[in-house]
Amino acid sequence: MQRVFSLLVDNNPGVLSRIAGLFSRRGYNVDSITAGTTADPRFTRITIVTSGDELILSQIERQVRKLEDIIEIKELKPEESVYRELIMVKIRADASQRSEVISLADIFRAKVVDVEKECLMVELTGNQSKLEAFLNLLDGYEILELARTGITGLARGIKDVTFID
CATH class of the missing domain: 3.30.70.260 (ACT domain)
Incomplete structure (x- = not known):
């Protein structure tokens, strides 16, 4: 659990x-x-x-x-909170593969943050299932490096907000 x-x-x-x-x-x-x-x-x-x-x-x-x-x-219970995580993934992609990877990133509303001759770097924020789905679709590409922030989150609404003077 x-x-x-x-x-x-x-x-x-x-x-x-x-x-x-x-x-x-x-x-x-x-x-x-x-x-x-x-x-x-x-x-x-x-x-x-x-x-x-x-x-x-x-x-x-x-x-x-x-x-x-x-x-x-x-x-932070899942039904009462919002969780997010950030990943940055460096993918080997030459000129012929680059547009495919960029199209995939666009579907997930990811951002291409760096492009080199043989690779590109994508930044994606979302819940864990969104990030896992994106990584699963990268299965045919070589992931050179991957960095994850871990989950951060807040409870929804204002009822449990702590106000400190």
Whole structure:
């Protein structure tokens, strides 16, 4: 079972290290982790995707809640949230293949961000299933490099928004 947690934390040195250390010490699995400052530079939003059984997932939530600098932790349920991930993929494509790859990118509303003689680089943002579908269609091409950001997300609506003065 996989769960997505959104953490609002004080933007202090070492906070991400303390969270990662907790996962490491306890042997919890991290599928992805993303972090970035919020609109208020005093705070950082961290999105953690983790997996385990129900007992492990509830332990993770309780243990993370106890850490210093944690202001809020909430589960981002798929039906009540929006998740996104970014991939950048460098694809081997000579002049004869380039238009096919660009057409494929257009279908997925991806952006071609770099073109060289023998390859091109595509940037695509979306949910995991969209990204996987795009990568599956690249099956006949050689992927030279692939970088993924991991999932980030927010709950829909305003009811669970934390306002801090």
